[in-house]
Amino acid sequence: MQRAAAQVLETTEITPGVFVTWYDAPELAANAAPGQFVMVDPGWESGAFDPLLPRAFSYYRFRNVEGGGGGERQFALLYAVVGRVTEAMAAQRPGDALWMTGPLGRGFEVQRHARSLLLVGGGVGVAPLVALADQQVRRGRAVALCFGARSAGGVFPADLLPPEVEYYVSTEDGSQGHQGLVTELFAQHLSWADQSFACGPVPMFRSMASAVRADGLRRPVQILMETEMACGVGICYGCAVFTKRGVKLCCKDGPRFDLLDVYGRA
Ligand code: FES
Numbered sequence: 001m002q003r004a005a006a007q008v009l010e011t012t013e014i015t016p017g018v019f020v021t022w023y024d025a026p027e028l029a030a031n032a033a034p035g036q037f038v039m040v041d042p043g044w045e046s047g048a049f050d051p052l053l054p055r056a057f058s059y060y061r062f063r064n065v066e067g068g069g070g071g072e073r074q075f076a077l078l079y080a081v082v083g084r085v086t087e088a089m090a091a092q093r094p095g096d097a098l099w100m101t102g103p104l105g106r107g108f109e110v111q112r113h114a115r116s117l118l119l120v121g122g123g124v125g126v127a128p129l130v131a132l133a134d135q136q137v138r139r140g141r142a143v144a145l146c147f148g149a150r151s152a153g154g155v156f157p158a159d160l161l162p163p164e165v166e167y168y169v170s171t172e173d174g175s176q177g178h179q180g181l182v183t184e185l186f187a188q189h190l191s192w193a194d195q196s197f198a199c200g201p202v203p204m205f206r207s208m209a210s211a212v213r214a215d216g217l218r219r220p221v222q223i224l225m226e227t228e229m230a231c232g233v234g235i236c237y238g239c240a241v242f243t244k245r246g247v248k249l250c251c252k253d254g255p256r257f258d259l260l261d262v263y264g265r266a
Contacts, residue, residue, distance in 0.1 A: 002027035005097040019090050022076045028102045029073040032059050034131035035107025035256050038100040039232040042088040055085045056229045058128035078127040104232050106256050108132050118193035120186045122148040125199040126156050137162045148182025151175045183207035199224040209263035221259035225250050
């Protein structure tokens, strides 16, 4: 874990109100893996500590660039502008600095024998799934992504995914793809997958747990939990998650958990 001032490289608005910013901070990128996160702290730079608390963001993407002394790894974050931290992030310009701490938490763990991976998410919850898709396509695994949105305007653009990824979309109003919930797509494709990975809201996880129980084979599903995190490093005890194995800290023991460890009860 490192604390560093990440330098802003470029920012793009990929759908209305949703941004991708690339950062240069080798300390934060070098050993980071899909499913891990950074705590972003825009109040630190000014010394005013306003906003007071940092906010957690999953790594969205990595890239290697040629530098003077060899290759250098950069990373990107995906975020919707919903409050003061994300407003500050979107307002930064290339060359500006943003203090962050990372990489934090336990990321996704792909089983060695798994060949077919099913990813499930919606909104900016897709961020760690894209990082995982990039990594696993490169490693030769088959990857399918089920993405859910309210309507077509909120759908993650297909052309930002590796072309090898099978992409299934659901919208609640039926304006694109399957009309309904992303968990219906998950249930349809569950039998194809050796292992599944998800990031999203609690009702989505509950519905996925029902589908896994109904499937009978109890195929492994890893989820990334999103809880309020004040410190991100296991100090404040504000991010407790109740699991079959006792109370865990989302920031330190997670954010990756087994779906049925958390939502296993009928
Ligand atoms: S966020 Fe402080 S203990 Fe997890």
